[in-house]
Amino acid sequence: MALARFLRAFFLQHRQAYFGAIGVLLIVGVLNMALPWWVGRIIDALRAGELDTHALLLRVALLGMVGLLLYGLRYLWRVRLFGTSYRLGIELRDRFYAKLTRLDPGFFQHHRSGDLLARASQDIDAIETAAGEGVLSSVDGALTLLLALGVMVVGIDAPLALLALVPFPFMAWGFYRVARRVQTHFGESLERFSQLNDRTQEAIGGLRMLRQNSLVEAEIHDFETRARAHTEANFRVQRMEACYDPVVLLALAAATLLTLTVGSWRYLTEVITLGQLTSFTLYLVTLIWPMFALGWCLNILQRGEAAARRLDEFLDEHEAIVDHGHRSHPATPTLRLDIASFTYPGAGSPALRDLHIELPAGHTLGIVGATGSGKSTLLRLLLRQYPLTDGTIYLGGNELSEYTLTALRESFAWVPQDPWLFAATLGENVALGRPDATPAEIRHALDQAAFTTDLAALPQGLETRIGERGITLSGGQRQRVALARALLSPAPILLLDDTLSAVDQGTERRLLDTLAEQQGRTCVIVSHRLSAVAGADYLLVLSDGRVVEQGNHAALLAHEGHYARLWRYQQSHRNQQESTS
Numbered sequence: 054m055a056l057a058r059f060l061r062a063f064f065l066q067h068r069q070a071y072f073g074a075i076g077v078l079l080i081v082g083v084l085n086m087a088l089p090w091w092v093g094r095i096i097d098a099l100r101a102g103e104l105d106t107h108a109l110l111l112r113v114a115l116l117g118m119v120g121l122l123l124y125g126l127r128y129l130w131r132v133r134l135f136g137t138s139y140r141l142g143i144e145l146r147d148r149f150y151a152k153l154t155r156l157d158p159g160f161f162q163h164h165r166s167g168d169l170l171a172r173a174s175q176d177i178d179a180i181e182t183a184a185g186e187g188v189l190s191s192v193d194g195a196l197t198l199l200l201a202l203g204v205m206v207v208g209i210d211a212p213l214a215l216l217a218l219v220p221f222p223f224m225a226w227g228f229y230r231v232a233r234r235v236q237t238h239f240g241e242s243l244e245r246f247s248q249l250n251d252r253t254q255e256a257i258g259g260l261r262m263l264r265q266n267s268l269v270e271a272e273i274h275d276f277e278t279r280a281r282a283h284t285e286a287n288f289r290v291q292r293m294e295a296c297y298d299p300v301v302l303l304a305l306a307a308a309t310l311l312t313l314t315v316g317s318w319r320y321l322t323e324v325i326t327l328g329q330l331t332s333f334t335l336y337l338v339t340l341i342w343p344m345f346a347l348g349w350c351l352n353i354l355q356r357g358e359a360a361a362r363r364l365d366e367f368l369d370e371h372e373a374i375v376d377h378g379h380r381s382h383p384a385t386p387t388l389r390l391d392i393a394s395f396t397y398p399g400a401g402s403p404a405l406r407d408l409h410i411e412l413p414a415g416h417t418l419g420i421v422g423a424t425g426s427g428k429s430t431l432l433r434l435l436l437r438q439y440p441l442t443d444g445t446i447y448l449g450g451n452e453l454s455e456y457t458l459t460a461l462r463e464s465f466a467w468v469p470q471d472p473w474l475f476a477a478t479l480g481e482n483v484a485l486g487r488p489d490a491t492p493a494e495i496r497h498a499l500d501q502a503a504f505t506t507d508l509a510a511l512p513q514g515l516e517t518r519i520g521e522r523g524i525t526l527s528g529g530q531r532q533r534v535a536l537a538r539a540l541l542s543p544a545p546i547l548l549l550d551d552t553l554s555a556v557d558q559g560t561e562r563r564l565l566d567t568l569a570e571q572q573g574r575t576c577v578i579v580s581h582r583l584s585a586v587a588g589a590d591y592l593l594v595l596s597d598g599r600v601v602e603q604g605n606h607a608a609l610l611a612h613e614g615h616y617a618r619l620w621r622y623q624q625s626h627r628n629q630q631e632s633t634s
């Protein structure tokens with residue numbers, strides 16, 4: 054059982070807190086059982102005329118004090134038990150997040166973020182509930198049941214107690230049937246919730262596009278269908294859960310009927326006293342809680358099991374990139390790529406093949422090529438986002454896998470084609486890789502990234518909140534903010550994926566000057582615009598995953614191949630634009 058595995062490890066780790074809570078629960082259980090016994094004794098003493106008013110008041114006052122004590126103890130175990138179970142939620146969310154950071158992009162191609170969010174929220178909540186409410190209802194319920202039965206059998210009337218128990222096996226059978234169905238339906242409900250979550254996320258992300266293409270009506274219809282499917286699945290769970298109460302009440306009603314009928318006869322035949330019959334009936338009433346607790350507990354455990362299976366599946370997900378490296382940062386940021394072939398998982402043909410190049414520290418490599426030729430793939434392999442099985446990449450003379458993933462990630466400052474900005478302030482976004490950077494350093498990085506004029510136009514400067522994914526900025530602004538982030542980070546290697554494509558020629562010039570000033574930093578620049586890489590120490594021209602030309606700008610022009618033709622075309626286009634402006 055997946056749930057048992059999660060809970061066992063957690064209980065062992067927090068056994069002190071659990072023992073403490075269960076200890077208090079035991080005291081509460083015993084005191085709870087003492088009360089009906091005491092009431093019965095008082096009634097018998099009253100009937101026998103053994104109690105005067107003073108003695109009666111004293112006993113009643115004592116009963117009240119025990120009630121108050123129970124109240125305080127109940128508060129104590131609640132704080133201890135639930136306080137501990139909340140920690141399970143935190144621990145599982147930490148494991149979930151850590152796992153997410155280890156998974157490669159291939160995983161995210163096949164898993165939807167709405168589903169992952171549902172697992173991180175609803176599923177973990179259900180497991181956490183099992184560690185808190187589940188433990189409470191099972192321990193408290195079982196304890197009350199055992200104590201009440203013990204007193205009824207040993208202390209009052211064993212035959213009557215056994216008779217009162219006759220309906221309960223039927224109740225257990227009913228519970229078993231209901232519980233199995235609850236688990237199935239709850240698993241289904243979680244699945245539907247994942248789908249709904251996923252759809253909601255997509256709809257929010259693509260709202261503008263949907264509006265523009267008059268697809269809102271269709272989207273609403275689709276959303277409604279999924280929402281209904283989730284509600285129906287939830288309703289099926291509720292319908293099943295609603296069966297617990299009637300089963301308990303039926304069993305208790307039958308037990309009470311048997312007790313009153315046979316109990317009255319035993320009182321009349323003087324086998325038991327009136328006080329004992331009263332106590333017995335009160336104990337029978339105390340059985341209501343364990344019975345409901347049993348149903349409640351089964352319900353929580355079945356929900357928890359369904360959620361734990363889904364979480365387990367995620368945590369067991371195969372990690373294509375294993376963090377077995379032992380090296381910290383490279384001594385020098387040299388790069389050597391020996392790629393025989395690389396094929397994306399599940400793809401039919403290689404995205405890169407026969408690519409061999411060495412780049413000394415502090416040098417710049419420019420990569421050009423048609424769309425889909427493998428430029429971004431090369432950067433992804435440098436970042437070790439995918440495992441390279443047919444070839445090796447060396448950083449500072451060592452294979453990438455020899456570095457810890459943290460060290461490797463800290464070695465590269467990557468500006469992807471579509472950079473991710475967080476819903477934080479502009480300053481916080483720039484300082485992501487160096488949270489201790491001063492405002493002056495952040496401004497300097499933004500200045501280097503040609504963002505000075507844009508910054509002046511923002512109402513609150515560095516403190517401006519830029520919205521989810523930087524929605525308040527233009528595509529070009531987002532790229533320059535991401536570039537500023539990379540420039541500010543201490544990483545010795547810059548990877549720029551078409552970062553200069555959305556800027557005008559003047560800005561491109563300034564950015565290239567900035568990059569040229571990055572003393573000692575190794576740069577890999579991917580670009581469709583050749584002017585952005587013409588100054589690179591070395592150039593690769595890719596086509597369909599292969600290197601078709603390589604050398605520096607002058608050599609490639611002299612070669613009179615694809616690069617030279619494209620250069621002349623882009624230059625004449627540029628001249629035309631300059632003469633018309």
Ligand SMILES: Nc1ncnc2c1ncn2[C@@H]1O[C@H](COP(=O)(O)OP(=O)(O)OP(=O)(O)O)[C@@H](O)[C@H]1O
Pocket residue numbers: 162397398400404422423424425426427428429430431470
């Ligand atoms: N995750 C992936 N799974 C399978 N195939 C992929 C994946 N990412 C890219 N590809 C394929 O690999 C090839 C190279 O893609 P890549 O993104 O490296 O091209 P690119 O040269 O950067 O293109 P662009 O200039 O349009 O960004 C393409 O055929 C693409 O369809």
